Amino acid sequence: MSLRLLLGLGAVVLYALLSHLLMLYAADAPWAIAALFGPLLLPCLALAWRRGHWPALTATIAALIALILIVAAGGLGDVRRLYLAQHAGVHLSLGIGFAASLRGPGLSAISRIAHRLHGGQLTPAMRLYTTRVTRLWVGYFFGMAALSVVVFVWAPWSAWSLLANLLTPLAIALVFVGEYLVRYRLHPEFERISLAAAVRAFQQRDTSAPLGR
Known part of the structure; x- marks a missing residue:
């Protein structure tokens, strides 16, 4: 594992812990x-611009x-709903996007x-x-969005913060690792791909493969 990847993972863990404490x-x-939303929006802006x-x-x-207007106004009345909207909304949007890629004759999101x-x-x-893996991620995204709402409504705020800031990245990592192990056990013919290469492929704008399944 490269030093750059280790530093990146360390930064993610540190940010998750700090986010939990701030919430x-x-x-x-x-x-x-600003500290909780800024570091999330800026990478999204860069990725959208690049693609x-x-x-x-x-x-x-x-x-x-x-976000700038909210900070300038001194915050919101019940900011917890804003955090819920961000966490559940991101997962719901990703679920919808991945599900949409399963429609039609083209390639699914993971297939692309x-x-x-x-x-x-x-x-x-x-x-x-890869189409089946896309379906797996659809189920994960929709399931996490629903779980976020359920925990927010029925559990203490500390439990929701733990889910959003610590358990969510852990769940994503488990899905990645589990899929990786299953992939090369069931399909040893697949070429081994590094995490860095996968990230670069995700960031690239690909116009050579049609959308859909």
Whole structure:
């Protein structure tokens, strides 16, 4: 594992812990709102700009302007609902996007990433498997969005903060690792791909493969 990857993982863990503490002890503070939302919106802005996705770029800019106005106004009455909207909304949006890629004759979301990683060559077995992985992520995103709402309504705020800040990244990591182990056990013919290569493939704008399933 490279030093750069280790530093990145360390930064994610540190940010998750700090976010949990801020939500527990300073959730209503304007500076805390900026600290919690700013580091999430800026990478989204950069990714949308790099991929030339104008709807996402417009939405992210609007969210940044709203964040600036909220901080300038001194916060919100019940900022916890804003945190819920961010956590559940992101997962719901991703679920809808991945589900939409399963429609039609083209490639699913994960199939498109694999298409880039393997030089535009996907065997029928690879395409079937990556389509199933796309369905897995659809289930995860919708399930996490629903769980976020349920915990927010029925459990203490500390439990929701634990779910949003610590358990969510852990769950994502478990899905990634579990899928990786299953992939190379069931399909040893798949070329081994590094995490860095997968991230680069996700960031690239691919116009060579049609959307859909």
